[in-house]
Amino acid sequence: MPLPFPAHTNAPYLTWYVPKKLSTKAIQIVFPGGGYSRCNVTGEGLPVAEYFNAKGMTVVIVNYRTPRPPKGNPKHLTAWADAQRAVRLVRASAAQRGLDPGRIGVMGFSAGGHLTLMAALSSTYPAYKDRQINDAAEKVSCKVQWACPIYPAYALTDGADVPNKFGGNDEKSEPVAEFLFDINTPPMCFVHGDADGWAAMNSVKIWERLRRMGVQSDLHTLAKRGHCFQFKAADGTGSATWLDRVWDFLSRKGFNK
Secondary structure (H helix, E strand, O other): OEOOOOOOOOOOEEEEEOOOOOOOOOEEEEEOOOOOOOOOHHHHOHHHHHHHHHOOOEEEEEEOOOOOOOOOOOOOHHHHHHHHHHHHHHHHHHHHHOOOOOOEEEEEEOHHHHHHHHHHHOOOOOOOOOOOOOOHHHHOOOOOOEEEEEOOOOOEHHHOOOOOOOOOOOOOOOEOOOOOOOOOOOOEEEEEEOOOOOOOHHHHHHHHHHHHHOOOOEEEEEOOOOOOHHHHOOOOOOOOOHHHHHHHHHHHHOOOO
8 A cells, every 4th residue: 555655766655464363453563674774674574474463463564765865854754754644544444454443553673663753752743744635544643552662773862873872871862852752652662682782772761751751661671682683583582582572561551452
């Protein structure tokens, strides 16, 4: 289902992965990572779809526009527009697919983790307010009910464009300005390697802010694991079973009932 935006170098689109037998009417949207230069669907999209489909849950993978927009524009500008539009398109078609438009979550990896935070923390601000779209999907909300940022990058001021200079540990390092922490901010489940150059403090400090807001969320850090930890995971370790932590979060919150 194409998104009706002029593409930068590729047209954004959604791919639905629907299990043969539904155990839940909830929907998990996935934003693969790739530094806002590409979408790593193979490594950070399809494994999630396979896992959740086996649990009886529908997954939608978003191929947002890449590479980054021209210099002078925020690196996430077109991707954020695509993310908000994707949530609306999924919500607008959920009921006719036998799914629940009131139970939609987002998950993303690295740059996709940053995009996940944009979708979850800043949904009250229109990412494409200058565009004229008048279809039925545009009349529904882009609010999500949960978010799962997985080793999110670009989340703190000391690493807004490059790996965190101070590991996110400096007292002056705080969440980037584009995160609004608005009234629609949902519960989240973070998973991050503690040896990641895109520091685990990206997740920790966002989690801390949510805690101060009263938004109860999960935070999982994996000792000695780096960026994209799942690609080098040994069987049975937390790096291999991290999706179980996400499913547990969804179960405890009742999102996947």
